[in-house]
Amino acid sequence: MASLEELRAQLGSVDDKIVELYEERMKLCEEIGICKIENGYKTFDRQREKNTITDVMNKVSSDINKKGIGEVYEQLLAISRKLQYKQLVEAGALGRLPFIGIDLLDKDTARVVFQGTEGAYSQAAMEHYFGKDCNNYHVHTFREAMEAIEEGAADYAVLPIENSTAGAVNEIYDLLVEFENYIVGETIIPIKNTLSGLPGTDISEIERVYSKAEALMQASHFLGDHGDWQQISVANTALAAKKILEDQDKRHAAVCSAYAASVYGLSVLADNINDEKNNSTRFIVITNQKVFLKDATKISICLELPHESSSLYHLLSHFAYNDLNMTKIESRPMEGKSWEYRFFIDFEGNLADPAVKNAIRGLREESRNLRILGNY
């Protein structure tokens, strides 16, 4: 029986042959890539790849080797395809109207829209991003905000996309697909609710609290210590603050942000009363121009996948292969297609980076309806 060293030496010579053949194969794929660019042929030939994989699997005998060679070839073909995407990008074949890189957003002159009432967290986020004196107005629904951007009634909208404890705001994801608007910025603000009442009120005088149902729930420990208070739910926390001002009754208080309390001239009776103390919400800034800030570092895309085994696995390989760091993935059910999903992916990068261009080229070829939602 041969020793471990001898067997490893034999393995080494087999590896040398594999490497040599690998390079020979990639050289051929590169030539095929040139041929495809010259003739306008599509890079990804799904049927040809399926046939190649079946052929090589039929050439081995044991089941374990069949599965093994199948996996090796899946990777091999994916890599040769990625080489061809790179060739395409280098040849300047981007295939879509490009995003335009800009230096700055026109924050001072822009008209900005947010959803909600005066004192809403969205307004606080808007002021944080555009400044206190920005030219703004508000609408009732997220859809109306999206429409205002699409029609050009406003230049930018500030919309909540994700909360650190409650997760994604699904409606915004769906609207990003429905409307052709683009993300150009984001801002994260802490969500800290207070108990606020009329100036001069003592907390011992309170008998009734108003707020949005979720906000009452998120302060359940604090409110539990005051079990005798009547809890009344209203449409949102800013509206609760407004009601306290209008009622002028010292027995009433609102669970609302410190920002809403200041907008309606209330005093904070107890600060940061949420059960979860580190709650924050991420807001996106959208516009109808296909632009990105030249120093942008994050890209959001969405795409649909064929209902096939390992389609997500292959898709994600484009990030690994191009050394791109994926920071988030969400899925949403697709309308009219039970159990099929649209994926929303965030990753680090700038649309001007060659690695990003290569990855997007590959992702576009191997998924359906890929859209770049923005680079910010």
Ligand SMILES: C=C(O[C@@H]1C=C(C(=O)O)C=C[C@H]1O)C(=O)O
């Ligand atoms: C090399 C080609 O391009 C791609 C890669 C393949 C491969 O590596 O075998 C096969 C089909 C294409 O998806 C080709 O079209 O032949």
